[in-house]
Amino acid sequence: MQCPMCTTQTPFAKKAVCRSCDYRFGLDPTLPHHLTDAEYLTLVERATSGGRYFFTQNQLYLYYCIERMPRNTIWPIAGILIGSLGHYLAGPEVAVMGAVSVAGLVYYGTRSWRPPPRVVLENLHEDMKAAGHPIKRYIEKPLFEFREEEKYTEHLPDPLDIEHLIIVDRNPLVDLLVLNDFAKHSKSLIISQSGYPNYVIPIAKELLAKRKSLTVYLLHDSTQNRIAMKRNVAEFTLLPTAGHPMFNLGLEPAQVVYMKHLSPIQPARTKYGIPLDSIPYAVLETALMYSITRGVPLLTGFAANGFVGRKP
Ligand SMILES: [Zn+2]
Numbered sequence: 001m002q003c004p005m006c007t008t009q010t011p012f013a014k015k016a017v018c019r020s021c022d023y024r025f026g027l028d029p030t031l032p033h034h035l036t037d038a039e040y041l042t043l044v045e046r047a048t049s050g051g052r053y054f055f056t057q058n059q060l061y062l063y064y065c066i067e068r069m070p071r072n073t074i075w076p077i078a079g080i081l082i083g084s085l086g087h088y089l090a091g092p093e094v095a096v097m098g099a100v101s102v103a104g105l106v107y108y109g110t111r112s113w114r115p116p117p118r119v120v121l122e123n124l125h126e127d128m129k130a131a132g133h134p135i136k137r138y139i140e141k142p143l144f145e146f147r148e149e150e151k152y153t154e155h156l157p158d159p160l161d162i163e164h165l166i167i168v169d170r171n172p173l174v175d176l177l178v179l180n181d182f183a184k185h186s187k188s189l190i191i192s193q194s195g196y197p198n199y200v201i202p203i204a205k206e207l208l209a210k211r212k213s214l215t216v217y218l219l220h221d222s223t224q225n226r227i228a229m230k231r232n233v234a235e236f237t238l239l240p241t242a243g244h245p246m247f248n249l250g251l252e253p254a255q256v257v258y259m260k261h262l263s264p265i266q267p268a269r270t271k272y273g274i275p276l277d278s279i280p281y282a283v284l285e286t287a288l289m290y291s292i293t294r295g296v297p298l299l300t301g302f303a304a305n306g307f308v309g310r311k312p
Contacts, residue, residue, distance in 0.1 A: 024132030
């Protein structure tokens with residue numbers, strides 16, 4: 001195993017220690033995740049865009065699957081090489097046969113590959129923490145508990161500057177957006193449909209009562225139906241949203257179909273129902289900002305940022 005601190009190789013052992021710098025290894029690569037500390041930290045580096053963003057397990061999972069997916073691009077090159085070698089050695093018939101078998105392998109390789117289950121990434125953070133290496137910017141659980149109000153409010157825009165109210169379907173999406181300062185950048189108040197964090201409820205109520213033209217944005221995973229969420233929010237007695245313009249900012253399965261960059265997690269296997277935070281944060285933020293400022297669907301925001309269509 002390579003030491004992430006000094007790159008020295010140390011033979012695998014449970015609770016191994018680097019023989020050069022005494023770094024204590026946290027992960028066991030013989031477990032189903034097959035990750036060493038160095039590989040895990042590389043994934044974290046990608047999920048945080050080089051330490052810039054807070055990230056969730058779902059974002060880490062995308063990068064994990066990108067790493068694990070068979071390298072399709074190698075096959076066409078191998079096909080050309082085998083084809084030319086066959087042509088040189090045994091004539092065009094063998095070359096054609098070689099090309100056909102490689103095409104078969106490509107088809108078999110991509111069709112038969114299944115992304116590893118999400119659960120294999122559970123506990124990695126705990127294992128690293130136990131070895132003395134807590135992962136910075138990892139959102140492990142809802143953070144803004146009752147007594148930690150200032151953790152949230154320090155990320156809020158000035159109340160007079162608030163222009164939008166964003167209601168999300170899951171609590172961790174509040175953490176992701178607020179910690180990465182999306183509330184500040186988009187001049188929004190962000191709350192979940194179950195009323196998390198609870199100290200934001202009075203601020204949201206006051207805002208809705210004072211400004212009748214305040215737009216309410218509904219932001220959800222593509223596992224949640226926009227009609228269902230609209231109904232939930234309307235029946236959600238905690239917030240008086242009636243009479244306010246409502247805008248669906250959520251992700252829909254029909255939109256996910258076009259996001260070829262997500263193919264490593266194979267959204268088709270879940271009927272295109274995926275958590276919103278499967279999308280890298282930088283892409284998500286730009287798309288959301290684009291949709292909010294121009295009043296267009298989220299897919300248009302993704303398309304404007306090159307996240308729709310074929311992989312580059
Ligand atoms: Zn070391």
